[in-house]
Amino acid sequence: MSINNDQPDLQRRNFIGKTVLAAGAATVAPGVMLTVANAGSEEGVSSDVRWGMLIDTNKCADGCTACVEACNKENGIDLIQRPEGQSDEMWDAQRPQWIRKVKLRDTQTGEVSNLPMMCQHCEHPPCVDVCPTGASFKRADGIVMVDRHICIGCRYCMMACPYKARSFIHQNVAEQLTGAPRGKGCVESCNLCANRIDEGQETTACQDACNQEGHKAILFGDLKNPQSEIAQALKTHHSRQIRADLELNTGVRYTNV
């Protein structure tokens, strides 16, 4: 469902924290009703799970941007229009990007690797620490996101995030999805498809897209459940965190970088 509205007027934090799991309807914007799906639990997200990702850079194909496109579509980032008169360069620097493809070469060995970069869903997220209003927050299930209703747009979280994972919305927003409400002047970033997870789904859009392309480079799941595919894979494969030196214990891990 797509709505035409600049600033959705709902209490997103409550919406996410509790209400989202309770079946019901919330008023999104004057005159627009949104039905929130029931994820089957009345208690809200639980700390019994920690959502995370394992990315196998060996499988991540050169030139493929399926995950980026899927993310843009899932979260309505592709609906954001380029403001009139904005140069190509500025559009690139100012448009939101929740996930990006990065191609690297080892300066010593010359080995080339590809990987997607997004919010790493840190266990100790610097963005949350520095946010003056508490708009940046970490859910009990490990997903880090922004409550766009109390974000004042100070951008301190962007200064603090070591992964450049966050985007600021620089322009008016004409069209957006109810699952990813946004507004000019607020910061946002990858939320591990929280809307899907809260509906009871167990995959993210980027993972689905990658699988569909046949690369299977992204594995999403519950890090705390020893039975889950991701937990098993992490146990047997050597993985690493980007900038492990910062000791943020990221929820997104990479192999073969």
Next chain:
Amino acid sequence: MIKTKYRELYCSSPRYWGGLASLVFLILLGMGAAYYMEHNGHFVTGMSNQIVWGLPHVFAIFLIVAASGALNVASIGSVFGGPLYKPLGRFSGLLAIGLLAGGLVVLLLDLGRPDRLIVAITTYNFKSIFAWNIILYTGFFTIVGLYLWAMMDRKFEKFKTPIGFAAFFWRLALTTGTGSIFGFLVAREAYDAAIMAPMFIIMSFSYGLAFFIITLMAAYWWADRTIGDLRLARLKNLLGVFVGSVLYFALVYHLTNLYVTQHHGVERFILLDGGIYTAMFWIGQVVIGGIIPLFLLYSPAFATSRFAIAVASMLVLIGGFFQIYVIVIGGQAFPMNLFPGKEVLESSFFDGVVAAYSPTLAEGLLGFAGVVVAMTLVAIGARMLRVLPESLEDPADAECV
């Protein structure tokens, strides 16, 4: 010793109102710029997802840092008992309040959602150094306000010393807080240094005093009052010490950074091949803001020149502005090293490359309006309150000197 008489700053009406009108005009321009940015969104600025804090932040931080330094003169007078500084205490308090207000206005209007002021002052995350700063700023207004009152009201005078002490420590905390905004950003190589907080304190001493000297001289010129040579010489020598210390701290900052191999990249960037930032560092911060003022302040050739003092103070401010620009913008422009040992071949998000930033007119107008707001508050305050001594002639008996 003759008792100092304070009097409101009166000068002929056309002069006063004309001056005020031009200040208000500049503020209106700034407000127009803020409205334009708020209305269109930040896409009309040079800021992006790479350089998230732009020119307005440079102005705001500059003014906030200078605000706490402007209070120094009052502190020297009432905390450390410097008799030559005592009559200047009230004006110092007024200037501190004005500068802080100017800085905060810019900071507020540069938010993505300035309309959420209520959220900003009611919803706190106490882990955030930013939230702490909001409390430090509000506290600064209150304490300096009380301090001014204690200095001006005889019945309240007995509280002057304790409040003076409180104000002194508060201002140290405030600058530490401002410096720590950067000191806490572990991921950015330019900022990850404990020396940031003390360096900001010494920077505040220097900028604050430079502002103080300029506004004081301007006010006395405006109102046809006199300032004695001795007193100006004191202020000038003090400024020289502060300017020297800022240079020294900048040296230590870069040397400690050079000691850490990890930081060689960013040091090289600022000191050698950072283009505009390197130029701003050497020409702006070091030469304009440090060496020339030191020469003007200490050279015997200018020993009695008031013009030289005014120019030196102005250059200290310009150099200080460059210094903050290099810290804030240069620090963001230098790419974060996400993948040590790897070179980025492709990225849609400017990984591994120096970010570009060129401020737009709107950002400049908003930032500059902050300075004007500070000056306007001082001009109005000095006309309504008895903050300036009728005369600042040097005291006749040498003892109290």
